[in-house]
Amino acid sequence: MYQHPSVISATAPPSMIGNGEGITTMPVPGRRCPACLERGNTVWVIPGKCCPQCGTPVN
Template structure:
């Protein structure tokens, strides 16, 4: 396979950003439910239930409703 010849006078320099023209900042992700300094974004608490099996054994384990307890595996609703 023959490669084409690259001309020696080819300019492949990459300009650096100047202070007058900085690169744009990446967009920050917004997470619903977390506090924000912006007035149009509200926070909402995530619900949680205690696992009844763990509570009966004297342990305090909180589970997202509809998921299984990570400690004992009991489905919690």
């Protein structure tokens, strides 16, 4: 049966949701990219690596 997308998003793992909306306690070890954060995107980056979305180094 067809499921409404919002129903799928509500039950999908955070890694499959893209926008991170409503997710503030993701169990991911790392830092949020400040550049993406300014644009409203929560992108988790491992300290010392570069953001996979915009390439900003995160320490």
